[in-house]
Amino acid sequence: MRDDYGLSIWGNNNFMVDNSNIAINYKNNPTLLEITKNIRTKGYKGPILMRFPHLIKKQLKLLFSEFKRASSEFNYKGAFKAVFPLKVNQYPNFINEIVKLSTNYDYGLEAGSKAELIIAIAKTPIGAPITVNGFKDKEMISLSFIAAKAGHDITVTIEGLNELETILEVNREFNTNNSSSISPKIGMRIRMHSSGIGAWAKSGGYSSKFGLTSTELLEAYDLLDKEGLIDRFYMIHFHIGSQMEEIGPLKKALREAGNIYADLKKRGANSLSAINIGGGLAVEYSQVQKNKTRNYSIKEFANDVIYLMQEISKNKGVDEPDIYTESGRFIAANHAVLIAPVLELFSQEYHEKSLRLKSKNPPLIEELYDLYRAINKQNAREYLHDAIDHLDSLLTLFDLGYIDLEDRSNTEILVNLIIKKSINLLSKEDSDELKRLQDKIQEKYLVNFSMFQSMPDFWGLGQEFPIMPISNLDKKPTQAASIWDITCDSDGEIPYNTNSPLKLHDIDVQKEEYFLAFFLTGAYQEVLGMKHNLFTHPTEVVIKFDNNGDYYFDSIIEAQNLIDVLDDLDYDIDEIKRNLNTIIEKSNLIDNSQKSYIIEKLHLYLSENSYLKTIQATKV
Numbered sequence: 001m002r003d004d005y006g007l008s009i010w011g012n013n014n015f016m017v018d019n020s021n022i023a024i025n026y027k028n029n030p031t032l033l034e035i036t037k038n039i040r041t042k043g044y045k046g047p048i049l050m051r052f053p054h055l056i057k058k059q060l061k062l063l064f065s066e067f068k069r070a071s072s073e074f075n076y077k078g079a080f081k082a083v084f085p086l087k088v089n090q091y092p093n094f095i096n097e098i099v100k101l102s103t104n105y106d107y108g109l110e111a112g113s114k115a116e117l118i119i120a121i122a123k124t125p126i127g128a129p130i131t132v133n134g135f136k137d138k139e140m141i142s143l144s145f146i147a148a149k150a151g152h153d154i155t156v157t158i159e160g161l162n163e164l165e166t167i168l169e170v171n172r173e174f175n176t177n178n179s180s181s182i183s184p185k186i187g188m189r190i191r192m193h194s195s196g197i198g199a200w201a202k203s204g205g206y207s208s209k210f211g212l213t214s215t216e217l218l219e220a221y222d223l224l225d226k227e228g229l230i231d232r233f234y235m236i237h238f239h240i241g242s243q244m245e246e247i248g249p250l251k252k253a254l255r256e257a258g259n260i261y262a263d264l265k266k267r268g269a270n271s272l273s274a275i276n277i278g279g280g281l282a283v284e285y286s287q288v289q290k291n292k293t294r295n296y297s298i299k300e301f302a303n304d305v306i307y308l309m310q311e312i313s314k315n316k317g318v319d320e321p322d323i324y325t326e327s328g329r330f331i332a333a334n335h336a337v338l339i340a341p342v343l344e345l346f347s348q349e350y351h352e353k354s355l356r357l358k359s360k361n362p363p364l365i366e367e368l369y370d371l372y373r374a375i376n377k378q379n380a381r382e383y384l385h386d387a388i389d390h391l392d393s394l395l396t397l398f399d400l401g402y403i404d405l406e407d408r409s410n411t412e413i414l415v416n417l418i419i420k421k422s423i424n425l426l427s428k429e430d431s432d433e434l435k436r437l438q439d440k441i442q443e444k445y446l447v448n449f450s451m452f453q454s455m456p457d458f459w460g461l462g463q464e465f466p467i468m469p470i471s472n473l474d475k476k477p478t479q480a481a482s483i484w485d486i487t488c489d490s491d492g493e494i495p496y497n498t499n500s501p502l503k504l505h506d507i508d509v510q511k512e513e514y515f516l517a518f519f520l521t522g523a524y525q526e527v528l529g530m531k532h533n534l535f536t537h538p539t540e541v542v543i544k545f546d547n548n549g550d551y552y553f554d555s556i557i558e559a560q561n562l563i564d565v566l567d568d569l570d571y572d573i574d575e576i577k578r579n580l581n582t583i584i585e586k587s588n589l590i591d592n593s594q595k596s597y598i599i600e601k602l603h604l605y606l607s608e609n610s611y612l613k614t615i616q617a618t619k620v
């Protein structure tokens with residue numbers, strides 16, 4: 001039976017299984033395998049992060065078209081605008097694409113730090129919105145004033161009263177003795193009574209890091225009024241947390257924010273005309289139907305936002321607000337796929353050919369061998385129990401010094417083979433015992449990537465990402481798989497999980513290349529990724545399609561080389577190079593005629609990246 005690895009659950013029709021390979025469900029449907037091989041023939045080895053701008057475009061279109069549909073169905077008067085929150089992915093190959101793709105929409109960037117603000121000011125087209133959130137100092141607020149004076153439509157959302165004081169101070173500096181007094185729009189982030197759910201719920205709720213209480217909102221209002229800046233007060237903002245699994249908490253938050261909006265408007269905030277509902281639109285990462293997390297569609301989401309804002313505005317007799325969203329995960333997650341080569345299968349030593357049987361073996365080993373030969377459907381369970389019993393006895397004999405290392409090796413191989421065989425023979429039964437055994441004999445796949453770099457949320461939050469091989473999909477995967485990355489950290493593992501079991505193929509990687517794809521890695525993972533063990537951001541490639549529907553590489557950025565990595569840590573690179581040269585030149589273990597050759601080789605290695613290059617399958 002074909003295993004589609006839950007593609008219909010998490011895949012959004014972006015990919016399809018084409019005979020034995022996974023292909024892109026777009027234009028000429030290239031397979032991920034052919035794209036991977038194409039990149040590797042150009043000399044790029046190790047893991048590859050593929051970006052597909054057509055998938056960014058798809059998400060943008062979906063977001064805007066659903067809000068447009070809902071607005072026209074409800075005859076909603078407010079506008080719909082959106083910004084991309086930079087913290088979700090700041091990489092230039094992503095941001096440059098999203099800026100290019102958004103020209104037909106009211107789409108801008110959201111910044112939460114000074115560096116992000118610089119990206120937003122430089123990259124957002126004039127006229128598209130910029131929003132500024134997070135904690136700000138005087139410099140950051142000054143940057144927002146500069147952006148406004150440059151003609152940007154920029155809204156600074158204040159998180160606390162002291163930020164408002166700073167805005168007033170900067171306003172005095174920038175706008176006194178000045179014919180044209182220009183300042184950013186002001187937003188206020190509200191501290192919600194309601195909060196989100198799930199791993200990111202901390203962003204909302206009373207104990208949240210962010211936002212103004214109702215008392216502070218009123219004080220801020222009075223302060224703006226007193227300073228004559230109330231006409232700059234433009235937006236109410238909230239964000240209830242990322243990966244919002246259920247729609248309920250959002251509805252509560254919308255009611256809360258809608259009523260705050262209406263009350264402040266009635267109080268005299270005439271310019272207040274927008275509600276920014278933050279991000280939180282969830283992505284379905286599950287590969288198993290029963291683990292599905294998201295309980296709503298984008299359609300339901302848009303309907304609820306528009307409907308509730310309209311209801312509250314009608315009841316309170318105020319104009320319907322413009323709606324802003326800051327969805328990041330929903331826009332970015334789909335677009336990136338990490339492809340990583342499998343380097344080794346670790347239990348391959350458990351093969352019959354590795355047995356070192358002697359002419360005379362300990363009786364228990366002879367018996368294990370007989371069990372292995374004679375096991376069949378009828379006796380499988382009994383023989384299995386016998387084998388496990390013998391294993392215990394034989395290991396005890398080894399500890400007591402009665403059998404040797406070869407005997408112990410034979411024991412381990414035979415018991416492993418018997419367990420594997422009996423699991424196959426008993427595959428119709430579904431007992432806990434078998435599941436436990438299956439767990440014990442999972443195959444460890446060593447994969448050329450760093451989990452800390454490419455999937456930090458798995459390490460930090462237990463967030464699972466869809467994983468599947470990109471070839472062999474016409475064959476039944478038989479091995480319960482756990483995945484090891486190449487860092488020297490035992491946390492760099494994706495263990496076999498009976499709740500979302502991953503089965504992979506029994507491949508001889510010396511004979512056949514086998515690649516795993518990790519999907520939905522386009523949101524948060526890249527910049528959160530850490531250089532643990534000094535493994536860096538992998539080689540990335542932007543894949544586009546021409547008018548004939550053929551794919552091409554728009555940009556390839558190779559993973560940082562060893563010297564650049566050390567440079568980033570502020571090592572004195574010249575000193576390192578000098579030291580390396582000196583120890584070779586001074587070594588009397590190297591023949592003088594060989595020294596320049598060795599130095600040359602060493603410098604060649606310094607210009608390459610950390611990921612492993614070895615083990616290229618030699619096709620037979």
Ligand SMILES: *Cc1c(COP(=O)(O)O)cnc(C)c1O
Binds near residue numbers: 279
């Ligand atoms: C993180 C964040 C977002 C993005 O959230 P997603 O769940 O990625 O959509 C939006 N707004 C603010 C204020 C944020 O902090």
